[in-house]
Amino acid sequence: MAGSDVITRAAPDTVKILIAGGFGVGKTTMVGSVSEIAPLRTEEPLTAAGLGVDDLDGIEEKRATTVALDFGRITIGSDLVLYLFGTPGQQRFWFMWNDLALGALGAVVLIDVRRPETSFAAIDFFERRGIPFVVGVNGFYGDHPYPPDEIREALALPDHVQVLLCDARERDSSRDVLIALIDQLIAVAVHTGAAPRTDK
Amino acid sequence: MSGGDTDGRLVRLFALTGGRTRPSRADFTLITTVTAVDPPPTWATRPQPEHQRILRRCAEPIAVAELAALLDLPVSVVVIMLCDLLESGRITARAPHPVSCQPEDLDLLQKVRDGLGRL
Numbered sequence: 001m002a003g004s005d006v007i008t009r010a011a012p013d014t015v016k017i018l019i020a021g022g023f024g025v026g027k028t029t030m031v032g033s034v035s036e037i038a039p040l041r042t043e044e045p046l047t048a049a050g051l052g053v054d055d056l057d058g059i060e061e062k063r064a065t066t067v068a069l070d071f072g073r074i075t076i077g078s079d080l081v082l083y084l085f086g087t088p089g090q091q092r093f094w095f096m097w098n099d100l101a102l103g104a105l106g107a108v109v110l111i112d113v114r115r116p117e118t119s120f121a122a123i124d125f126f127e128r129r130g131i132p133f134v135v136g137v138n139g140f141y142g143d144h145p146y147p148p149d150e151i152r153e154a155l156a157l158p159d160h161v162q163v164l165l166c167d168a169r170e171r172d173s174s175r176d177v178l179i180a181l182i183d184q185l186i187a188v189a190v191h192t193g194a195a196p197r198t199d200k
Numbered sequence: 201m202s203g204g205d206t207d208g209r210l211v212r213l214f215a216l217t218g219g220r221t222r223p224s225r226a227d228f229t230l231i232t233t234v235t236a237v238d239p240p241p242t243w244a245t246r247p248q249p250e251h252q253r254i255l256r257r258c259a260e261p262i263a264v265a266e267l268a269a270l271l272d273l274p275v276s277v278v279v280i281m282l283c284d285l286l287e288s289g290r291i292t293a294r295a296p297h298p299v300s301c302q303p304e305d306l307d308l309l310q311k312v313r314d315g316l317g318r319l
């Protein structure tokens with residue numbers, strides 16, 4: 001970018017992962033449980049988010065013309081920071097997902113085990129765009145009535161998409177879901193490279 | 201949120217950007233990091249107070265989304281002002297690391313994995 005010959009303190013590399021899923025499935029909870037900072041929030045006026053005022057026809061509460069975005073941060077090292085973005089759950093805000101998804105490592109699609117159908121559209125979104133994702137089944141009240149394979153079948157997920165039982169309130173549990181996503185990405189990268197990785 | 205003051209707030213927000221609703225360049229993302237140039241270039245003119253507020257927050261590198269959250273301003277408004285600051289040589293910007301799940305991304309992915317493992 002402009003002014004790149006001006007030396008300032010080195011900025012870290014940044015990457016992001018989306019935490020997606022239907023309304024109220026625990027996205028913000030998951031962001032908060034693994035983030036090193038309390039989740040931050042920005043409010044975007046819809047008109048500024050690239051939507052003409054006329055496009056708000058059909059949205060019942062015209063006064064609520066902002067969409068909230070919450071996110072957290074995990075410092076991987078002095079030169080690398082991972083951001084987690086909780087996508088807006090309400091379907092009417094999904095136009096924002098395209099922008100959010102741009103440049104993301106991948107996504108976690110959270111499912112509320114009591115009403116999995118609310119996350120179907122999120123799965124569909126990432127599948128269509130070929131964005132790598134894992135499915136996190138948020139137990140709510142610690143309950144996991146269905147084994148992962150049953151959920152995979154019910155959601156018609158391909159074998160390479162991992163399904164993990166989790167508790168979005170627990171840091172370790174949320175971390176493990178993120179690690180599973182990264183492992184999936186590593187597997188893709190290794191596979192794409194054809195030749196096995198021998199360096200390093 | 202509450203919605204009551206939305207219209208008044210919008211008007212105030214766009215006063216900050218001189219009425220502009222689009223940034224002059226499109227390459228600022230939520231996780232682009234910006235850093236104030238210190239000392240500022242000698243040719244830089246004195247920044248407006250609202251730009252000064254941003255500059256104070258990016259003495260250390262900070263991501264655009266964080267900056268917006270801390271300033272309690274929409275990302276779209278912050279980006280317009282960051283464009284001004286970039287054009288006047290007062291900040292530097294660093295684009296996020298592009299990732300495409302290619303073999304050259306393996307080091308980065310492994311680093312992220314190791315970092316998560318330490319949590």
Ligand SMILES: Nc1nc2c(ncn2[C@@H]2O[C@H](COP(=O)(O)OP(=O)(O)OP(=O)(O)O)[C@@H](O)[C@H]2O)c(=O)[nH]1
Nearest residue numbers: 022023024025026027028029089140141167168169
């Ligand atoms: N008991 C229980 N409650 C949970 C769990 N995860 C989230 N919650 C609660 O469920 C509610 C919704 O969680 P959020 O994290 O706000 O969900 P969200 O997906 O961000 O919601 P939207 O952004 O509105 O779509 C909150 O009251 C949480 O405290 C869980 O695993 N168990």
Ligand SMILES: [Mg+2]
Nearest residue numbers: 027028070086
């Ligand atoms: Mg939320």
